Amino acid sequence: MPGYLRFLHSNRRWLVGGFALFLMSAFGQTFFVSLFAGDIRAEYGLSHGEFGSLFMFATLASALALTQIGSVVDRSGSAGVVFGVFVFLAAGAVAMALSAHVVALFGALFLLRLFGQGMMTHTSFTLMGRWFGRERGRATSVATLGLNTGEALLPLAVVSLVALVGWRGTWWAAVVLLLVLAWPVAALMRAEREPAPVSEEGPGLRARDWTRRQTLRDPCFYLVAAAMAAPALVGNTVFFHQVYLVESRGWAPAAFATAFTVYAVTTVVFNLVGGQLVDRFSAMRLVPVYLLPLGVGLFVLAAVPGQWGAFAFMALYGVTNGLSLSLFGAVWPEIYGITHLGSIRSVIVAIMVFASAAGPGTAGLLIDAGVPYPAQLAALGGYCVVVSAVMARTIPFLRTRVLSQSVPVD
Numbered sequence: 001m002p003g004y005l006r007f008l009h010s011n012r013r014w015l016v017g018g019f020a021l022f023l024m025s026a027f028g029q030t031f032f033v034s035l036f037a038g039d040i041r042a043e044y045g046l047s048h049g050e051f052g053s054l055f056m057f058a059t060l061a062s063a064l065a066l067t068q069i070g071s072v073v074d075r076s077g078s079a080g081v082v083f084g085v086f087v088f089l090a091a092g093a094v095a096m097a098l099s100a101h102v103v104a105l106f107g108a109l110f111l112l113r114l115f116g117q118g119m120m121t122h123t124s125f126t127l128m129g130r131w132f133g134r135e136r137g138r139a140t141s142v143a144t145l146g147l148n149t150g151e152a153l154l155p156l157a158v159v160s161l162v163a164l165v166g167w168r169g170t171w172w173a174a175v176v177l178l179l180v181l182a183w184p185v186a187a188l189m190r191a192e193r194e195p196a197p198v199s200e201e202g203p204g205l206r207a208r209d210w211t212r213r214q215t216l217r218d219p220c221f222y223l224v225a226a227a228m229a230a231p232a233l234v235g236n237t238v239f240f241h242q243v244y245l246v247e248s249r250g251w252a253p254a255a256f257a258t259a260f261t262v263y264a265v266t267t268v269v270f271n272l273v274g275g276q277l278v279d280r281f282s283a284m285r286l287v288p289v290y291l292l293p294l295g296v297g298l299f300v301l302a303a304v305p306g307q308w309g310a311f312a313f314m315a316l317y318g319v320t321n322g323l324s325l326s327l328f329g330a331v332w333p334e335i336y337g338i339t340h341l342g343s344i345r346s347v348i349v350a351i352m353v354f355a356s357a358a359g360p361g362t363a364g365l366l367i368d369a370g371v372p373y374p375a376q377l378a379a380l381g382g383y384c385v386v387v388s389a390v391m392a393r394t395i396p397f398l399r400t401r402v403l404s405q406s407v408p409v410d
Contacts, residue, residue: 007135008142014131017082017188018143020181021124024086026150027093027174028116030055030236030356031260033109035158038243039167044102048244052364054102055240058109059117059357063350065110066118070346071212073126079190081123086182089115090175097171113353121147122349126342129333131193134279140329141275145268147325152264155257208405209337215344223394224331225348227387229355230291231324234298234380235317237359241367248373251307259314266318267325274326283331284399288391290327291384294320298381302374335398 008015026032033055041051073081092111099105124143132139161170215221238245242256277286297316301309336344363376 007138011132011139011193013188013191014127014193015139015142017185018124018128018139019146019149020185020188021082021085021120022144022146023150024089024178024181024185025116025120025124025147026154027089027178028112028114028118028120029147029150030117030360031151031239032154032158033112034240034242034360035155036162036167036170037240039162040105044105046102047364047368048241049364049368052240052361054106055109056357056361056364058106059113059353061110062114062118063353063357065114066122066350066353067346069119070122070349071343073123073342073346074340075342077190078123078127078192079186082189083182083186085115085119085123086178086185089120090178090182092116093171093174093178097168097175113357117356118349118353122342122345125329125349126345127189128329129341129345130338136330136333137275137278137283137326139275140278141271141326144271144325144329148264148268148271148322151267152261155260159254159257209339210344211340212343212347215336215340216347220335220394220398223390224287224335224398225351227287227291227391228324228328228331228348229352230384230387231294231317231321232352233355233359234294234384235321236356237363237380238301238313238317238377240360241363241373244367245310245373249305249307251310255307255310259310262311263314263318263321266315267322270319270322271325272322274323277323278326278330282399283327283334284395284402286323286327287331287395288388290320290323291388292320293317295381295384295388298377298384302377302381335402 037051040046041048044051046054088111092108092115095104095108095111099108124146125140128139128143129136158170161173165173210218246252246256274286274290293316297313297320300316301313303309304312332345332348333341359380363373366376367373
């Protein structure tokens, strides 16, 4: 523990900056936007499927844009990138607060998804991966606690704030917060951190640096991406349609909002545990098993009509999500190196964003078509199990390849 505290203290400016990026990314995350789904659908006269489709297409457009602008993290100073991301996310919140037409709503969703879920998390993940070596798992787990904090505090805060100032007023509050924090967070990230020297990190091997073109030609890239995208696919699907789930099960209106606290606490615990496990065993070793709790949770949510099923699902999803936050920041540098990490990660984040859009949109259309929601949840659970089995065969091959192609660091 003293060593961990020393790590936190000596790297506090970068860790606080990474934490803030993840916390502010909440304004573009599905769990936050979905809190306004009922108000938005009522104001614009949209069905579940129509709003889900609008959200999906805005998210897909943001994913495509991210592949074009994501490499800016490799080419530009970190402070400038961070400041710009804050400003553009604030612009998205302004657009949401002022939107008066479905077209404007689409534009607002596009900006929120691109600079919230997309660039905020992409920038933090990339900087943590570039600035830390042997301590990459711990650095990523600390930074991603920002998102956990947002998931724990914002749902209930939004419910209270909407009651006071309305849903548009709540978005104006987000604008103010983003603009106030933009400069201080950028200042924290101004100083580039050099990874610990070899004398501190110890001798070892580092994966050779792949370019984005080489990475996209690697079949294993898409298999690992399918595994790493599962939490985004599942979480965004369930969270986006939480109101429908609660209504269809006859649960108390605040049931899911309360269960978020269980999810957030579990995520925090396993995020910190995951950071330690990654630094000790490597991220690749954890990939084949980390989805199994989520798979079990989905089967429970599909089969159990009682309200406790929501709490069980959120706890099990928290285990997987906590581990995934550490894994997502560490597994890609382990496999493809760090020189072109921002460029490569922009594609990865785009895939994650695509998954987060495809789930809610597809589920909304299936709901409109009369497909039972429990069957959809069970199918997602089956996806987690199948992908885990594929990773059990893929990861040993990747570890062997990394060892055969790695670059000595001593």
